[in-house]
Amino acid sequence: MLTVIVSGLAIGAVYAAAALAYNVMYSTSKVLSVTTGHLCMLGGVFGAWFIAGLGLPIPVGLAGAIAVGALFGWITEIVGVRRVLARSDEHLWLLSTLALATMIQQAVGLWWGTEPKPFPRLIPQDFSAGLFDQKYWLPILVVILMAAGLELFYRLTLWGKLFQATSEDAFAARARGIPTDRVRSLSYLLSGAVGGLAGFTAGQLTFAFFALGLSLTLNGFIALAVGGLGSNLGALVGGAGLGLLSAFATYLFGGEYQQTIAVGLLMLVLLVRPEGLFGAKRVRPV
Amino acid sequence: MIGLQARGVGKHFGGVVALDDVSLNLLPGEIHGLIGPNGSGKTTMLNLLSGYYRPDEGDVLLDGTKLSGHSVQQRARLGIARTFQKPRLLGTLTVLDNAMLGAWRDVASGFLTTAFALPRTLGEERALRSRAEELIHGVGLGHAIHRRANLLEHAEQRFLEIARALALRPRYLLLDEPAGGLTGAEIDHLRRIVEVVRDSGIGVLLVEHHTDFVFRICGRVTTLDRGRLIKHGSPDEVRTDAEVIRVYLGA
Amino acid sequence: MTRGRAKWALALVFGIVLVSLPYWVRDLYQLHLASLIGAYWVLIAGLNLVVGYTGQLSIGHVGLLAVGSYCFAILAGKLGLDPQLSMAICGALGGLVGAVLGLPSLRLPGFYFAMATMAFALIVTELSLAQGDVTGGGTGLSVPGFSAPFDTPWGNYWLILAIGTLITWLTWNVACLMWGRALIAVRDSEVAAASVGVGIFRLKLTVFIFSGVTAGIGGALFASLQSYITPDTFVFEIGLFFFVCIIIGGRGTILGPFIGTVILTALPELVAPLAKFGTFFYGLTLLVVVLLIPEGFGRLVELAVARFSGEPHRSHEVRPDLVRLGAALKEREVAS
Numbered sequence: 001m002l003t004v005i006v007s008g009l010a011i012g013a014v015y016a017a018a019a020l021a022y023n024v025m026y027s028t029s030k031v032l033s034v035t036t037g038h039l040c041m042l043g044g045v046f047g048a049w050f051i052a053g054l055g056l057p058i059p060v061g062l063a064g065a066i067a068v069g070a071l072f073g074w075i076t077e078i079v080g081v082r083r084v085l086a087r088s089d090e091h092l093w094l095l096s097t098l099a100l101a102t103m104i105q106q107a108v109g110l111w112w113g114t115e116p117k118p119f120p121r122l123i124p125q126d127f128s129a130g131l132f133d134q135k136y137w138l139p140i141l142v143v144i145l146m147a148a149g150l151e152l153f154y155r156l157t158l159w160g161k162l163f164q165a166t167s168e169d170a171f172a173a174r175a176r177g178i179p180t181d182r183v184r185s186l187s188y189l190l191s192g193a194v195g196g197l198a199g200f201t202a203g204q205l206t207f208a209f210f211a212l213g214l215s216l217t218l219n220g221f222i223a224l225a226v227g228g229l230g231s232n233l234g235a236l237v238g239g240a241g242l243g244l245l246s247a248f249a250t251y252l253f254g255g256e257y258q259q260t261i262a263v264g265l266l267m268l269v270l271l272v273r274p275e276g277l278f279g280a281k282r283v284r285p286v
Numbered sequence: 287m288i289g290l291q292a293r294g295v296g297k298h299f300g301g302v303v304a305l306d307d308v309s310l311n312l313l314p315g316e317i318h319g320l321i322g323p324n325g326s327g328k329t330t331m332l333n334l335l336s337g338y339y340r341p342d343e344g345d346v347l348l349d350g351t352k353l354s355g356h357s358v359q360q361r362a363r364l365g366i367a368r369t370f371q372k373p374r375l376l377g378t379l380t381v382l383d384n385a386m387l388g389a390w391r392d393v394a395s396g397f398l399t400t401a402f403a404l405p406r407t408l409g410e411e412r413a414l415r416s417r418a419e420e421l422i423h424g425v426g427l428g429h430a431i432h433r434r435a436n437l438l439e440h441a442e443q444r445f446l447e448i449a450r451a452l453a454l455r456p457r458y459l460l461l462d463e464p465a466g467g468l469t470g471a472e473i474d475h476l477r478r479i480v481e482v483v484r485d486s487g488i489g490v491l492l493v494e495h496h497t498d499f500v501f502r503i504c505g506r507v508t509t510l511d512r513g514r515l516i517k518h519g520s521p522d523e524v525r526t527d528a529e530v531i532r533v534y535l536g537a
Numbered sequence: 538m539t540r541g542r543a544k545w546a547l548a549l550v551f552g553i554v555l556v557s558l559p560y561w562v563r564d565l566y567q568l569h570l571a572s573l574i575g576a577y578w579v580l581i582a583g584l585n586l587v588v589g590y591t592g593q594l595s596i597g598h599v600g601l602l603a604v605g606s607y608c609f610a611i612l613a614g615k616l617g618l619d620p621q622l623s624m625a626i627c628g629a630l631g632g633l634v635g636a637v638l639g640l641p642s643l644r645l646p647g648f649y650f651a652m653a654t655m656a657f658a659l660i661v662t663e664l665s666l667a668q669g670d671v672t673g674g675g676t677g678l679s680v681p682g683f684s685a686p687f688d689t690p691w692g693n694y695w696l697i698l699a700i701g702t703l704i705t706w707l708t709w710n711v712a713c714l715m716w717g718r719a720l721i722a723v724r725d726s727e728v729a730a731a732s733v734g735v736g737i738f739r740l741k742l743t744v745f746i747f748s749g750v751t752a753g754i755g756g757a758l759f760a761s762l763q764s765y766i767t768p769d770t771f772v773f774e775i776g777l778f779f780f781v782c783i784i785i786g787g788r789g790t791i792l793g794p795f796i797g798t799v800i801l802t803a804l805p806e807l808v809a810p811l812a813k814f815g816t817f818f819y820g821l822t823l824l825v826v827v828l829l830i831p832e833g834f835g836r837l838v839e840l841a842v843a844r845f846s847g848e849p850h851r852s853h854e855v856r857p858d859l860v861r862l863g864a865a866l867k868e869r870e871v872a873s
Contacts, residue, residue: 099824370729482863
């Protein structure tokens with residue numbers, strides 16, 4: 001029973017991380033990228049490759065995974081968002097990030113293989129550690145720290161405020177001399193780093209698996225929508241809730257209806273409170 | 287009581303008061319000007335009348351019936367048409383298609399009747415097409431009738447929006463800064479068009495910055511400043527009012 | 538020859554080519570490919586109204602395909618009902634499921650809606666795995682063909698051609714008449730649509746339900762071509778494929794997505810190395826189109842044709858015809 005809770009929170013932490021990544025991108029661009037889940041997936045896959053495949057020391061693997069995540073976050077912005085934001089058609093960024101996400105997932109599948117591969121042990125620990133296995137508490141700890149770090153970033157640093165200014169009104173921001181393109185690039189870089197780090201720390205739980213991309217994009221989105229777009233606390237709560245729900249669903253019904261139940265949760269929350277638990281109400285467009 | 291009326295309406299966004307106890311009545315067959323500096327609440331009033339906002343205080347009425355709960359679409363179906371400050375056209379469609387869209391109110395065909403191209407639907411299409419064609423020529427876009435809307439020049443876009451609004455067979459036409467970006471000659475065309483519209487019995491609300499244009503064409507003018515009504519009357523009365531001059535017209 | 542006549546002549550030639558196809562393709566494999574394209578097109582033609590005209594980015598329509606396929610396999614296969622009747626029921630079921638999916642999701646903003654459709658596709662796969670007694674679980678179901686005269690490969694092809702032609706004609710009508718304009722208004726400017734009285738949700742739901750019906754029918758046709766289906770047959774990537782056919786073909790046209798479907802289905806079959814890279818290739822093509830030719834290849838064709846038609850763009854002053862305007866405004870009642 002306790003295992004169910006702990007494993008639920010652990011996988012929930014990964015969902016929460018994806019939701020955090022969504023939030024960071026949204027904070028400067030009002031765009032939700034389909035590549036978000038893939039950034040986490042890349043952290044896990046490349047972490048495994050660096051450490052187990054290339055034999056690099058663990059800290060290097062960690063840095064590498066974060067770097068890869070950040071790189072693809074940046075690519076998302078340059079290729080999928082920047083050119084498209086200039087046009088008035090809001091559907092386009094969804095299509096371009098969807099296209100990028102597809103390419104990333106397929107390329108990784110072709111290169112890494114379509115089977116989930118094991119992720120190396122990061123901290124020397126017996127495999128019989130049960131509830132205290134690092135595959136559970138590593139992601140939980142790291143994601144909570146990341147969420148706290150992001151909150152401090154937005155509230156206390158100048159860059160955090162710049163992020164928000166850029167998304168509120170890009171035109172006004174540019175008029176005041178804020179380099180909106182660069183700010184946005186940086187935020188996507190940061191978002192990628194968040195995802196990459198989360199994917200790396202959760203690698204022992206999820207294994208290095210190419211199909212995680214789309215799955216985390218969707219589940220991270222559910223966590224985001226439930227918790228509320230724009231809220232990092234919401235991301236944590238939404239992720240935890242979704243993770244726990246999935247774990248209990250698997251425990252009680254044998255994992256056959258996991259997706260259905262997850263979406264059921266989403267629909268329920270959206271019907272009752274469309275802006276999510278901690279989200280802000282939207283303003284009229286005209 | 288005939289007319290499209292705002293009665294003591296108030297609207298605020300967060301802490302900002304956009305409108306405070308403003309009343310206005312647009313009658314059929316008149317051109318009613320609505321002027322004021324930026325931020326005075328002109329567009330908010332227009333949005334309230336057309337249904338994009340609900341008033342926080344007061345009511346919007348159509349011929350005495352409260353409209354406050356009615357959606358934008360319901361008001362369109364009741365004959366309230368509008369244009370936008372920045373023209374909102376369907377760029378990939380032709381001028382003709384854009385104008386025909388305005389006649390949606392008179393489309394009785396459902397999805398299946400349309401899919402099977404029943405004679406009734408085809409007849410409806412022909413009738414609405416000919417109405418749109420007349421309006422397109424009427425506003426002066428006959429030369430571009432089959433041109434894609436995103437290839438139009440600015441003035442052409444504005445006139446197309448008017449044609450679309452008129453295709454709705456409106457009783458009231460709300461124009462949101464229609465003269466914006468137009469040359470003197472084009473404003474002259476616009477003036478004549480709006481006068482013909484008025485003469486046909488439609489009530490026109492003209493929200494505008496071009497005060498010369500407003501005073502020349504309007505029967506009555508309402509002036510707002512920071513959400514409050516400061517003067518209402520004939521163009522001469524408003525133009526010579528001390529408060530209006532101080533707040534808006536004077537140098 | 539006027540442009541209208543030229544179009545009719547072209548359509549006629551095209552029609553003859555399609556009807557006579559079984560006689561001039563090289564082998565049964567190519568005939569099968571043509572039938573597969575047809576089955577896909579039945580779904581995509583309906584989806585085109587949703588994605589291409591109304592701008593609802595449904596990436597999970599493979600779920601509705603699966604519903605149609607499983608329904609057909611169960612009704613015509615397990616229960617032995619008449620295949621043609623089963624197909625009709627599949628269409629109806631597709632429409633019903635479309636309504637159930639559309640009612641809560643269509644009110645959501647773009648990204649949310651896309652995710653909801655993706656989730657739907659994954660749920661359908663999950664349920665088809667879980668409900669083993671009905672759907673055969675992981676092992677799947679075998680699917681019968683249609684009854685005479687559609688039980689031969691060419692009979693089957695002509696059935697698909699007939700249905701495809703009907704669906705194309707239906708969507709063509711919708712696109713060309715007032716509903717088409719209203720749908721495009723919902724896609725490009727909801728504000729403008731509302732200002733002329735378009736009931737946005739009602740329109741979205743109606744075309745979505747229609748796309749469910751065509752997906753159900755397409756699913757039945759698809760299943761009979763596969764002759765055996767499992768949950769793995771309906772991977773999410775297929776839903777992506779449908780979607781990409783429409784976008785690269787061009788939103789707002791009927792012909793564009795059709796050409797997109799033909800090319801994207803045939804290409805991996807004809808160019809062997811592409812088959813392995815199939816989905817990557819779709820992603821790349823989608824990206825290129827979105828960044829460079831957002832209106833799709835159909836628009837490129839249009840522009841090329843227009844260049845040959847040579848209509849010079851003359852700048853012209855707006856000159857109102859006030860008499861005509863006054864007369865037009867006199868029409869206070871609706872002309873019947």
